[in-house]
Amino acid sequence: MTTATPQRGLQLRSLMQPDGTLDLALHSVEIAPPKPDEVVVRVEAAPINPSDIGLLFGAADLETVASEGSGAQAKATARVPERALRAMAARMNMALPCGNEGAGTVVAAGSSAAAQALLGKTVATFGGAMYAQYRTAKDDQCLVLPPGCTAADGASCFVNPLTALGMTETMRREGHHALVHTAAASNLGQMLNRICQKDGIALVNIVRKPEQAKLLREAGAKWVCDSSAPTFMSDLTQALVETGATIAFDATGGGKLAGQILACMEAALLQQSKEYSRYGTTTHKQVYLYGGLDTSNTELSRGNLGMAWGIGGWLLTPFLQRIGPHAAQRLRQRVADELKTTFASRYSREISLPEALQRDVILGYCKRATGEKYLINPSRGA
Amino acid sequence: MTTATPQRGLQLRSLMQPDGTLDLALHSVEIAPPKPDEVVVRVEAAPINPSDIGLLFGAADLETVASEGSGAQAKATARVPERALRAMAARMNMALPCGNEGAGTVVAAGSSAAAQALLGKTVATFGGAMYAQYRTAKDDQCLVLPPGCTAADGASCFVNPLTALGMTETMRREGHHALVHTAAASNLGQMLNRICQKDGIALVNIVRKPEQAKLLREAGAKWVCDSSAPTFMSDLTQALVETGATIAFDATGGGKLAGQILACMEAALLQQSKEYSRYGTTTHKQVYLYGGLDTSNTELSRGNLGMAWGIGGWLLTPFLQRIGPHAAQRLRQRVADELKTTFASRYSREISLPEALQRDVILGYCKRATGEKYLINPSRGA
Numbered sequence: 233m234t235t236a237t238p239q240r241g242l243q244l245r246s247l248m249q250p251d252g253t254l255d256l257a258l259h260s261v262e263i264a265p266p267k268p269d270e271v272v273v274r275v276e277a278a279p280i281n282p283s284d285i286g287l288l289f290g291a292a293d294l295e296t297v298a299s300e301g302s303g304a305q306a307k308a309t310a311r312v313p314e315r316a317l318r319a320m321a322a323r324m325n326m327a328l329p330c331g332n333e334g335a336g337t338v339v340a341a342g343s344s345a346a347a348q349a350l351l352g353k354t355v356a357t358f359g360g361a362m363y364a365q366y367r368t369a370k371d372d373q374c375l376v377l378p379p380g381c382t383a384a385d386g387a388s389c390f391v392n393p394l395t396a397l398g399m400t401e402t403m404r405r406e407g408h409h410a411l412v413h414t415a416a417a418s419n420l421g422q423m424l425n426r427i428c429q430k431d432g433i434a435l436v437n438i439v440r441k442p443e444q445a446k447l448l449r450e451a452g453a454k455w456v457c458d459s460s461a462p463t464f465m466s467d468l469t470q471a472l473v474e475t476g477a478t479i480a481f482d483a484t485g486g487g488k489l490a491g492q493i494l495a496c497m498e499a500a501l502l503q504q505s506k507e508y509s510r511y512g513t514t515t516h517k518q519v520y521l522y523g524g525l526d527t528s529n530t531e532l533s534r535g536n537l538g539m540a541w542g543i544g545g546w547l548l549t550p551f552l553q554r555i556g557p558h559a560a561q562r563l564r565q566r567v568a569d570e571l572k573t574t575f576a577s578r579y580s581r582e583i584s585l586p587e588a589l590q591r592d593v594i595l596g597y598c599k600r601a602t603g604e605k606y607l608i609n610p611s612r613g614a
Numbered sequence: 615m616t617t618a619t620p621q622r623g624l625q626l627r628s629l630m631q632p633d634g635t636l637d638l639a640l641h642s643v644e645i646a647p648p649k650p651d652e653v654v655v656r657v658e659a660a661p662i663n664p665s666d667i668g669l670l671f672g673a674a675d676l677e678t679v680a681s682e683g684s685g686a687q688a689k690a691t692a693r694v695p696e697r698a699l700r701a702m703a704a705r706m707n708m709a710l711p712c713g714n715e716g717a718g719t720v721v722a723a724g725s726s727a728a729a730q731a732l733l734g735k736t737v738a739t740f741g742g743a744m745y746a747q748y749r750t751a752k753d754d755q756c757l758v759l760p761p762g763c764t765a766a767d768g769a770s771c772f773v774n775p776l777t778a779l780g781m782t783e784t785m786r787r788e789g790h791h792a793l794v795h796t797a798a799a800s801n802l803g804q805m806l807n808r809i810c811q812k813d814g815i816a817l818v819n820i821v822r823k824p825e826q827a828k829l830l831r832e833a834g835a836k837w838v839c840d841s842s843a844p845t846f847m848s849d850l851t852q853a854l855v856e857t858g859a860t861i862a863f864d865a866t867g868g869g870k871l872a873g874q875i876l877a878c879m880e881a882a883l884l885q886q887s888k889e890y891s892r893y894g895t896t897t898h899k900q901v902y903l904y905g906g907l908d909t910s911n912t913e914l915s916r917g918n919l920g921m922a923w924g925i926g927g928w929l930l931t932p933f934l935q936r937i938g939p940h941a942a943q944r945l946r947q948r949v950a951d952e953l954k955t956t957f958a959s960r961y962s963r964e965i966s967l968p969e970a971l972q973r974d975v976i977l978g979y980c981k982r983a984t985g986e987k988y989l990i991n992p993s994r995g996a
Contacts, residue, residue: 287892291917319917323890485916508705510669511929521916530914534867534906535673535701542926547893550922 237265237272237340241365242304242610244585245327246288248312248320254292256308256589259327263366266342270368271350277387278334278362279577280588280597280606282483282523287330290323291316291527294598299591303613306586308594331362331608335377335386339366346371354381356389363585365610375564381571387607388419388577391548393567394560395522396424398551399481400433401563405555406518410434412472412480412493415525416456417444417602419577420483425453426574434475438468438489444602459489465496472500480519481546486526488533490519490543495536512538520546525600580604584613619647619654619722623747624686624992626967627709628670630694630702636674638690638971641709645748648724652750653732659769660716660744661959662970662979662988664865664905669712672705673698673909676980681973685995688968690976713744713990717759717768721748728753736763738771745967747992757946763953769989770801770959773930775949777904778806780933781863782815783945787937788900792816794854794862794875797907798838799826799984801959802865807835808956816857820850820871826984841871847878854882862901863928868908870915872901872925877918894920902928907982962986966995 242258249255266272292310299308312320335356341347355374361367377386403411413424416437428435429452436455437448445456455471457464471477478501480493494517501513517540521530532543552560567575580603587593588608597606624640631637648654674692681690694702717738723729737756743749759768785793795806798819810817811834818837819830827838837853839846853859860883862875876899883895899922903912914925934942949957962985969975970990979988 290892316917322884323892326890328890491911502704508708508710510672510705511931514932524916527917529873530916532912532914534903534912535698535909537927539927539929540932542924544924544926545919545921547921549893550896 238263238274238366242585243361243364244330244588246290246330247327248290248323248325250324252312252314252317254290254310254312256288258304258306258585258589260304261364263368266340266347266368268342268344269347269371270342271338271347271355271371271374272340273336273355273357273367273369273374274339275334275362275364275367275610276336276383278331278608278610279388279391279579280608281332281388281391282525282600283391284330284332285598285600286524287328289598290320294595297591297594299589299594303586306589308589308591329361329364331364332360333358333388333390334362334367334608335383335389336367336611337383338374342371344371350374350376354383354386356386358390363588363608363610365585375568378568378571384579384582384607385571385576389567389571389575392420392423392577393575394552394563395548396420396427397563397566398546398548399424400427400431401555401559402520402546402551403433403479406479408477408479408518410436410475410477412436412438412477414438414480414489414493415440415483415523416453417447418483419605422448422451423575423577425451430574434477436468436471436475436477438493447602465492468493468496469499472496473503478515478517482519482521483523484526485521485524486528486530488531489526490521490530491532491534491537493519494541494543495533498536498538498541512540514540517541519543522546577605578603579607582607582609582612584608585610586613620645620656620748624967625711625743625746626713626970627711628672629709630672630705630707632706634694634696634699636672636692636694638670640686640688640967640971642686643746645750648722648729648750650724650726651729651753652724653720653729653737653753653756654722655718655737655739655749655751655756656721657716657744657746657749657992658718658765660713660990660992661770661773661961662990663714663770663773664907664982665773666712666714667980667982668906669710671980672702676977679973679976681971681976685968688971690971690973711743711746713746714742715740715770715772716744716749716990717765717771718749718993719765720756724753726753732756732758736765736768738768740772745970745990745992747967757950760950760953766961766964766989767953767958771949771953771957774802774805774959775957776934776945777930778802778809779945779948780928780930781806782809782813783937783941784902784928784933785815785861788861790859790861790900792818792857792859794818794820794859796820796862796871796875797822797865797905798835799829800865801987804830804833805957805959807833812956816859818850818853818857818859820875829984847874850875850878851881854879855885860897860899864901864903865905866908867903867906868910868912870913871908872903872912873914873916873919875901876923876925877915880918880920880923894922896922899923901925904928959987961989964989964991964994966990967992968995
């Protein structure tokens with residue numbers, strides 16, 4: 233039995249135009265009746281993650297953001313600088329739906345038993361196009377939230393929790409025993425701190441400000457290094473000697489930080505080795521760049537790295553494919569089990585879809601300040 | 615039965631002093647009688663590879679090289695700039711023997727049958743300290759040269775041949791089907807070109823000068839891209855579309871080249887993909903830095919790389935350990951079998967140990983010009 237499906241719904245899309253204008257608008261899209269293995273979710277909570285901001289605004293200059301209209305007619309525009317247009321060539325003229333993850337109520341279900349079982353349930357799902365009043369999803373991509381959890385509680389079930397778990401999982405699979413994380417006071421960083429404390433993993437937290445260091449120490453973090461301190465390099469080396477961390481996940485991507493981490497890892501290893509080799513130590517040191525908060529070039533000074541090092545991109549979806557469905561399901565189950573503890577997310581503001589297109593609101597969520605995280609509730613006010 | 619062993623021999627050593635002076639001199643060292651599984655090789659040919667120059671001169675400023683003395687008293691000094699001293703801290707006050715590989719005649723052997731069987735034979739060996747009149751080696755680290763091969767023919771049996779074979783082997787083991795090589799007109803690059811032609815592997819050769827491109831084309835190379843050409847980026851992208859290469863070995867290390875290779879690989883892949891993802895293609899692209907001809911920082915512009923990429927150091931010895939003794943032996947045997955064809959090395963000049971410490975000779979072999987490769991014959995003129 234298929235419940236009556238809503239006919240149309242609003243969906244936030246980002247369109248890059250050849251003249252360098254980026255248009256964000258709410259499109260009224262048709263909601264097709266769900267196929268047997270599909271459900272239609274009324275989205276009630278979808279977080280704005282850094283990765284979402286990347287898709288929403290690309291390389292646009294936020295100074296140029298302008299808004300017009302209200303309700304379903306709300307629009308925002310921004311200019312992409314000439315030099316950045318090439319990097320956005322591949323998405324030219326495509327109106328891209330946004331929003332990686334979210335949660336809400338299943339309001340229609342396909343004929344399969346699995347889909348029908350979800351009807352009326354509060355579920356979390358992911359895979360894009362969540363900044364929308366309705367989102368059709370496969371039944372097996374829905375995570376039923378535990379009793380007592382609201383859509384807001386489960387909105388961030390996937391990206392941050394699975395990324396954080398992906399880090400400790402990658403650490404183990406690649407033979408490391410402790411890890412380093414940058415931008416460590418972020419929502420994701422705090423989550424990783426809780427995971428590592430629970431699992432007994434030594435975590436070196438790198439932050440940029442004393443107040444972020446304080447926040448993490450108050451949350452029980454043992455190793456916190458402030459990159460704005462003049463003693464940063466020796467602090468980090470000491471933390472690496474104590475923890476033995478030889479893998480790092482870097483959210484910033486640009487500048488010299490990744491290379492500094494590798495250099496400190498090598499320095500820490502050299503302190504413990506006796507023999508000289510001009511190729512450095514034989515222990516492999518790895519930094520994965522999983523974000524690009526700093527859009528400047530990544531710069532490596534190789535003189536102090538030795539030869540046993542690697543840098544590379546790290547992305548959640550290919551990681552989950554690599555570990556296979558069983559291992560991925562184990563991670564998802566842990567998220568559901570610890571949704572209100574280890575994986576709890578806090579939001580500083582809940583906004584509607586039209587509000588997400590207002591200049592002042594945009595500047596707010598694009599700031600990505602520590603402790604500032606916005607939640608879109610598409611079921612509100614459009 | 616142990617043959618009479620030479621009592622002492624000269625050995626070239628490089629000593630970094632705390633005051634910033636690098637001293638190169640010939641040390642008279644004792645030759646211990648060989649243990650049962652050892653032999654003593656009279657070294658007759660040892661090449662000067664870029665990796666040897668690194669150990670000989672470190673971060674020294676070659677402008678400051680000065681020589682004095684002659685014969686066994688020959689010495690050379692050079693200054694290491696203040697800012698580079700930290701990178702050489704680990705080798706401070708150690709008089710390091712130099713010379714990664716070489717060949718010569720076995721003049722003494724330990725009591726084991728394997729060692730005795732080598733007596734009088736011309737063998738190649740490696741592992742450092744080859745710029746010496748005599749070098750003690752384990753019997754199983756000696757490669758007996760095929761009949762008709764001189765020590766000079768076999769002097770470069772290990773570093774270049776195994777590095778070149780290590781590249782195609784790494785390519786296969788990591789799931790790639792074609793490869794890119796920089797500084798492709800080098801002795802190593804020409805060898806790799808011969809291997810790839812023989813094995814039917816598509817190789818994209820990157821050079822810096824038109825005359826290097828000409829040299830490779832005349833040697834049958836199909837894809838040659840000159841990084842000094844204004845069309846370099848589009849030439850390289852086109853070569854990558856044609857070959858499908860997604861792994862590169864970069865001898866330069868510094869500057870923007872590694873990032874440019876990754877960006878062109880991604881551009882080539884995007885030409886063949888239809889769907890847009892802001893994370894780029896899902897095909898992993900890898901650049902290994904195996905040398906540091908360009909000592910400036912490695913700079914990556916990440917905007918056009920996607921997320922599926924990696925950069926890392928690559929070094930022969932850990933590679934051989936990783937593949938295990940059987941696979942390594944298979945590579946060594948191929949080198950011996952094709953020593954006068956695929957793996958032939960040419961030398962522009964043969965010098966004695968004292969000559970290797972003369973300023974004008976030093977400036978010659980440190981130039982690393984295409985086609986310039988020096989061979990030290992320690993059995994001559996000291």
